[in-house]
Amino acid sequence: MKKSKQLLACVMLSATFFLSSFAPKNVKRIPTYFWFNPAGVFLDHNTLGGEEVTTGFDTNPANGTLQEDGFTAITNDGKPAGTLAFKLYSHP
Secondary structure, three states: OOOHHHHHHHHHHHHHHHHHHOOOOOOOOOOOOEEEEEOOEEEEEEOOHHHHHHEEEEEEOOOOEEEEEEEEEOOOOOOEEEEEEEEEEEEE
């Protein structure tokens, strides 16, 4: 009984490795950004679309007030790093 469980576990593990070899290698991921207020305080880690939906802000600077900056990376101590990718504005 014990050997049959071990054999079954070994077969299942081998089948998993075999079938996973057919998985697509170049899966495109949706980029996420680290969002900071203008003073540089970390607010959130979210996609552009997710942040626009949850906050109500948008990327249109016309007659807007800067609310958040979206960076591509963050340092270990929570400071903005990487590239400034987006600025989100609120509108009256």
